[in-house]
Amino acid sequence: MLERTFFMIKPDGIARGLENEITGRVERIGLKLAASREINMALEEAASLYQPHVGKSFYNGLIRFITSGPVVTCIVEGENAIKRLRELMGDTDPLAAAKGTIRGDLKEAAVINEDGIIKNLVHGSDSPENAKREIAIFF
Ligand code: DAT
Ligand code: MG
Numbered sequence: 001m002l003e004r005t006f007f008m009i010k011p012d013g014i015a016r017g018l019e020n021e022i023t024g025r026v027e028r029i030g031l032k033l034a035a036s037r038e039i040n041m042a043l044e045e046a047a048s049l050y051q052p053h054v055g056k057s058f059y060n061g062l063i064r065f066i067t068s069g070p071v072v073t074c075i076v077e078g079e080n081a082i083k084r085l086r087e088l089m090g091d092t093d094p095l096a097a098a099k100g101t102i103r104g105d106l107k108e109a110a111v112i113n114e115d116g117i118i119k120n121l122v123h124g125s126d127s128p129e130n131a132k133r134e135i136a137i138f139f
Contacts, residue, residue: 003081004034006134008123011069012108014038019072022102022122029088031078035139038072048137049123052130061115073138076124082131085124094120 009022023033041049046063053059076085090101094111097104103120113119125131 002079004075004077005082005085005125005131007074007076007085009072010121011071012119013121014070018106025102031076031081033074034077035075038070040070041067043067045137049134058117061117064115065117075135075139082125089122089124
């Protein structure tokens, strides 16, 4: 099925200059960047994006991290884009992410920041419902 999903390069990826490396990997598996924009995420946008994580121990640190520097927000389009992009991203924990995945291949030595937040370079929607919801926040 042709799908659209929300994809984002997080502040750690932008700070390390990995934007082209990461978008190149997305395009090489045949997915298309239908839109792409660099922003400094507003607090309200961050709260909306991470609404499903409200109440979790890492929530406040996650909001601080995602608003700590510029991010690149994207709409990614293609056949089964949601699942294929998540597979390309790899496991949430970069130390558990497989070779060949963005999080596995591009992780830095320290994957936890000073707030206890996992730095894993990228975000991708995990379901059709969240893809729709997340795209609407930023586009
Ligand atoms: P994913 O980004 O793989 O969809 P998620 O939605 O469960 O993972 O969590 C959102 C982000 O929050 C994740 O990319 C990194 C951070 N995070 C998740 N679980 C965490 C934990 N137990 N401790 C610290 N940071 C965490
Ligand atoms: Mg998630």
